[in-house]
Amino acid sequence: MARSLVLSLTLAFLFIGMVSARDWNILNQFKGLKPTKTTTSQKGVTTLKDPNLTGYCESWRINVELHNIRDFTVVPQECVWFVQKYMTSSQYEDDVERAVDEAIIYLGKTCCEKKKCDGMDAWIFDIDDTLLSTIPYHKSNGCFGGEQLNTTKFEEWQSWGKAPAVPNMVKLFHEIRERGFKIFLVSSRKEYLRSATVENLIEAGYHGWSNLLLRGEEEEKKSVTQYKADVRTWLTSLGYKVWGVMGAQWNSFAGCPVPKRTFKLPNSIYYIA
Numbered sequence: 001m002a003r004s005l006v007l008s009l010t011l012a013f014l015f016i017g018m019v020s021a022r023d024w025n026i027l028n029q030f031k032g033l034k035p036t037k038t039t040t041s042q043k044g045v046t047t048l049k050d051p052n053l054t055g056y057c058e059s060w061r062i063n064v065e066l067h068n069i070r071d072f073t074v075v076p077q078e079c080v081w082f083v084q085k086y087m088t089s090s091q092y093e094d095d096v097e098r099a100v101d102e103a104i105i106y107l108g109k110t111c112c113e114k115k116k117c118d119g120m121d122a123w124i125f126d127i128d129d130t131l132l133s134t135i136p137y138h139k140s141n142g143c144f145g146g147e148q149l150n151t152t153k154f155e156e157w158q159s160w161g162k163a164p165a166v167p168n169m170v171k172l173f174h175e176i177r178e179r180g181f182k183i184f185l186v187s188s189r190k191e192y193l194r195s196a197t198v199e200n201l202i203e204a205g206y207h208g209w210s211n212l213l214l215r216g217e218e219e220e221k222k223s224v225t226q227y228k229a230d231v232r233t234w235l236t237s238l239g240y241k242v243w244g245v246m247g248a249q250w251n252s253f254a255g256c257p258v259p260k261r262t263f264k265l266p267n268s269i270y271y272i273a
């Protein structure tokens with residue numbers, strides 16, 4: 001008797017738990033709210049900022065991060081406001097910080113410590129949206145992936161060397177460097193942007209990397225994925241152990257040799273294969 005009372009109480013609590021958990025469903029939160037129409041783009045594109053679009057856009061964004069959605073050329077028009085909101089939010093910064101924390105935990109488990117390092121332990125970083133943020137570019141051009149990236153305009157912006165550091169990345173960079181890893185910066189930026197890139201990196205707080213690899217004419221003929229894989233092959237052939245790769249594009253991790261660990265930073269504004 002007592003036992004069945006306990007059982008039914010437990011079931012009741014479980015049921016209540018389920019109901020209240022369901023109330024946290026993002027769509028249910030907006031029940032009864034009227035959709036609001038807002039114009040977000042400076043280019044005159046009207047986006048319907050329907051509260052229940054939030055769920056759709058969040059699942060689009062997360063599926064980009066999971067690499068289920070690939071090769072998109074533009075962010076779906078109805079989600080541009082959402083991508084802008086996320087990429088400029090404290091949630092984005094929290095997500096980056098989390099990745100940084102996980103990388104530091106991982107570093108603690110690798111055998112590379114200053115005393116034991118043999119100088120052949122390597123770490124690879126992307127540049128754009130990994131060490132340097134392109135958010136100010138998207139802010140001033142007002143499109144946040146809603147239009148295909150204008151390479152001319154984007155490279156002009158990169159050549160000014162004014163990109164700020166991605167939050168928390170300067171800390172991680174030096175943590176890795178001080179542990180005795182050789183840091184390789186592997187970017188799809190073109191070779192002619194080298195001095196602007198170096199100045200920008202130093203200005204943002206980075207120094208002491210071992211090599212900065214940019215794409216010359218030969219590399220521009222390859223896909224970015226192939227180019228980055230070839231750099232890893234080259235490093236491996238020189239005897240380096242690549243402990244980790246951190247980037248904001250999936251092209252940083254694809255192909256062989258497979259890095260021991262990868263750390264993907266959020267970026268749903270553009271996709272480069």
Ligand SMILES: *[C@@H]1O[C@H](CO)[C@@H](O)[C@H](O)[C@H]1NC(C)=O
Pocket residue numbers: 027030031032035050052
């Ligand atoms: C979602 O939006 C559509 C169209 O605006 C509306 O008909 C529908 O009732 C909304 N659903 C919810 C759950 O708010």
Ligand SMILES: *[C@@H]1O[C@H](CO)[C@@H](O)[C@H](O)[C@H]1NC(C)=O
Pocket residue numbers: 150151152153
């Ligand atoms: C890209 O930007 C440049 C420089 O602002 C401009 O001249 C050009 O027309 C743009 N290209 C496209 C395809 O919009």
